[in-house]
Amino acid sequence: MTELTCRQCRELAAELALGVLPGAERARTLAHLDHCTACRTAVSALTRTGEALIELLPAAEPPAGFEHRMMTALGPPPRTRHWLMPTAAIIVAIALAGGGWTLGRATLGVGPLETGAAWQTVAFAPLKVGEQQVGQVYLFPGRPAWIYLSLDTDRNSATGTVRCELVRQDGTTVPVGTFQLAKGYGAWGASVPVDRNSLATARVIDSTGAILATAHFAN
Amino acid sequence: MTYAGEFIPHRADPLPRLVRTEQVHIRRALDIRRPLEPMPDDMLLAGLATGDPQLAVAFVRRFQQTVFGVALAVVGDSGLAEDIAQQAFERAWRHAAVYDPRRGSVRTWLTRIVHNLAVDAVRVRRPAPLDPQDLIPLLVAMTEGPEHRALAGETSTELRKALATLPPEQARAVVLAAVHGLTAREIAEAESIPIGTAKSRIRAAMAKLHTALSPERADHD
Ligand SMILES: [Zn+2]
Numbered sequence: 001m002t003e004l005t006c007r008q009c010r011e012l013a014a015e016l017a018l019g020v021l022p023g024a025e026r027a028r029t030l031a032h033l034d035h036c037t038a039c040r041t042a043v044s045a046l047t048r049t050g051e052a053l054i055e056l057l058p059a060a061e062p063p064a065g066f067e068h069r070m071m072t073a074l075g076p077p078p079r080t081r082h083w084l085m086p087t088a089a090i091i092v093a094i095a096l097a098g099g100g101w102t103l104g105r106a107t108l109g110v111g112p113l114e115t116g117a118a119w120q121t122v123a124f125a126p127l128k129v130g131e132q133q134v135g136q137v138y139l140f141p142g143r144p145a146w147i148y149l150s151l152d153t154d155r156n157s158a159t160g161t162v163r164c165e166l167v168r169q170d171g172t173t174v175p176v177g178t179f180q181l182a183k184g185y186g187a188w189g190a191s192v193p194v195d196r197n198s199l200a201t202a203r204v205i206d207s208t209g210a211i212l213a214t215a216h217f218a219n
Numbered sequence: 220m221t222y223a224g225e226f227i228p229h230r231a232d233p234l235p236r237l238v239r240t241e242q243v244h245i246r247r248a249l250d251i252r253r254p255l256e257p258m259p260d261d262m263l264l265a266g267l268a269t270g271d272p273q274l275a276v277a278f279v280r281r282f283q284q285t286v287f288g289v290a291l292a293v294v295g296d297s298g299l300a301e302d303i304a305q306q307a308f309e310r311a312w313r314h315a316a317v318y319d320p321r322r323g324s325v326r327t328w329l330t331r332i333v334h335n336l337a338v339d340a341v342r343v344r345r346p347a348p349l350d351p352q353d354l355i356p357l358l359v360a361m362t363e364g365p366e367h368r369a370l371a372g373e374t375s376t377e378l379r380k381a382l383a384t385l386p387p388e389q390a391r392a393v394v395l396a397a398v399h400g401l402t403a404r405e406i407a408e409a410e411s412i413p414i415g416t417a418k419s420r421i422r423a424a425m426a427k428l429h430t431a432l433s434p435e436r437a438d439h440d
Contacts, residue, residue, distance in 0.1 A: 018396045
């Protein structure tokens, strides 16, 4: 099987991108793409064009009862997956619950079907005032890592801008941003330049510089 | 970089009080009813992965016309299109966890899923060779379809315009390949033309459509 030139590859690129190139030609084209970045880029662009074309297809109302049949077909939720959700699913759960639940330390799969066993851990710590828990902080692994926190201080007077600060294990502090509290409640997320292994504490500080709540991450 | 607006889509709602149980089941957390409509597509998809029926219904409602429309355009039969639409949602539901937002919107991802299923289905059961003249209504719908269904604004307008201005034989070739999944050989048979001609029509059409979509479109000429 002779190697395709870039020119020959480009002649087949559109058919490959549209998924209509038959076996032998497809194999030769893919072999060329294996080591040719320029042709790969060209094929990706044409693939996006093909997808855009499909998106021009007119929408259509499905037959009556489709939604009901669909829900029956989906059946009971896949219970075993509750702790194997992508990060975004955790976010949506938190967002929906308005900070109303604690996760503990959940193990997440980040695209396990695509990336193999890319298991990562979300770190969690309760936000406390003294011994009382008033909220929670999650540190999500990633590049960059990011935190999500919510707190409910039960203090209606606590309204306005507060800031969040992280403390590393070596004692250095990292300001990560500000957010709004309304009647003691606030929830917020931000990317952070701190990884799980170096993070010791997260705290929320009010406009007077007083510490409202602190979360200690166990190590 | 702050994401607060993305993470808390419904801050205007009355806030639920904290449930300070050590581990509250996610499904219970999701049972706090919230309007789902303003939720971004990718969050709704992520929610689908949790198996919450409320999110599943919202997801199906949001995308069923798109999904069914693609299936119907490819297979041309309402009953078969419904089967395929259903399979597409099931597949999306099973694979919600591997959706990668960097590779395109949820709508694009779903469209790709249902289109692949539909093309596979007609490849197996296509009753008779397609008559290229039968494509005319579909081409009209694709070039004049309602704007809000497709790609964001200007991009889709440019693509529609480009498709509408292709020579008719190139437009038919690219729709037969891109939408119906016909190979150049099948297009050649349907149009009674040499295979080389079919290939060059597909190539020429795709090149023009690609140019129409590229932001760095050449100013000259
Ligand atoms: Zn090349």
